Amino acid sequence: MLKIENINVFYGAIHAIKGISLEVNEGQIVTLIGANGAGKSTILRTISGLLKPKSGEITFEGKGIAGKPAQDIVKLGISQVPEGRRVFANMTVLENLELGAYIRSDKQGIKDDMEVVFQRFPRLKERLTQLAGTLSGGEQQMLAMGRALMSRPRLLLLDEPSMGLAPLLVKEIFSIIKDINTTGTTILLVEQNANMALSIAHQAYVLETGRITLSGDAKELAASEEVRKAYLGG
């Protein structure tokens, strides 16, 4: 579904992504793990069109998308939940969800999808008219996910959804991610919580300072000596 071939991404002179290739197959959860500053977010931002790769190819469902403006990529069916949630804090929960559906104009479909989001995140429904900035961290994460789902993505990019959440909530979020996947959305999941990520993913890539060092079946990687030592605390 998504294929990245040998991309290089720079911030000015900083070479953040050094010739990375990866693939996400339809229907799967693929996870990208790695330490702080490895370049995980940079990859997601490049897929979403917030950054342009200097070289390399990105194809989504057969179409080249590298360097396309972000709004076109959303329309093709890729949606991102950015690191740190980035909800519109000065707007209500409802307005945030409406913005998630910005590219759509099918009023009824938007309404129906909002109901689906409420089923998944009942707490959002209770807080519809509350300003997003006043939600708790977990609620903001749910809002950011609900907002991303409102564009009806076929590929959902999640950047550290467990960041800063209590263990119980992390569990809840991961079970929701799994559920979103089973109902037909392909997922590319960036995580520092490698344990959790590997437990729900099908495929995994390990990123180190801009390069992929390991990749393969998530279960196998979770069992491998190297990954256990470096990312799973022995």
Next chain:
Amino acid sequence: MDFSSFIHQLIQQLINGVSLGSIYALIALGYTMVYGIIKLINFAHGDIYMLGAYLGFFATAVFKMSFVPALITAMVGAAICGMIIERLAYRPLRNAPKIAVLITAIGVSLLLEYGGMLLVSPQPRTFPAVFEAQTYNFGGFVVNNQQIVILAVSVLLMIVLTYVVNRTKVGKAMRACSFDTDAARLMGIDVNRVISFTFGIGSALAAAAGVLVGVYYNSIDPLMGIMPGLKAFVAAVLGGIGVIPGAMAGGIILGVVEALVSGFISSTFRDAAAFAILIIILLFKPSGIFGKNVREKV
């Protein structure tokens, strides 16, 4: 001055101040909306107000339009010019350092002022009288119909703007871009189009102010935008730059202060009052009356 004449004078100056202030408010809105999205103090904004006044002048003097069509023509014309300026002068500098964009804005301002002199001559023009001047006397307070028109048009435009920003899809997109541009992009919002639209609206409001001032003072010239432009900037900062209701309130407050200063002290100190306000605000509450604590985007 006895007490009752003091009160009388006070109320009269408040009336004058509110009508002058609504002009500042209309101009300040453009500053604040553009700043809200691209963090640019668009120094050419006062000149768009001048441009609007001239468009209104030609619409009425040459094309013999009546007030409302002339106002709309000026607003549409200025909106198009504002969008062209953004496209040609500011968009290519989107990723350039702030100072480069600021200098460009000053350049555009000078271009409009002196290009305007070249095109329409530096001579002040007499704005045609679009209404017969009438003054009404409400229990001793003098209000003329031009003040009423200024206030009515400004209030109407501000209501429409508030509706657009709060209730429409494009308004939500504007607020989203202003809060977090990258997050807005991830929603599929075409940020360039939103910026263009913002320049269009801001310019249309400034043009409306220009036409209203033309009607009120009867005289327009190519440098007429400099002082009101600066004052509207003060108004925007006073209200909290980037905050739309702040610009409205800041404009009205500034207008009232100026009217009180010229009524009770001397009109020579009018301009000084505006800049004294700027200095005081920058010293004690740089985020302005309605501004939240300054939170620069990362």
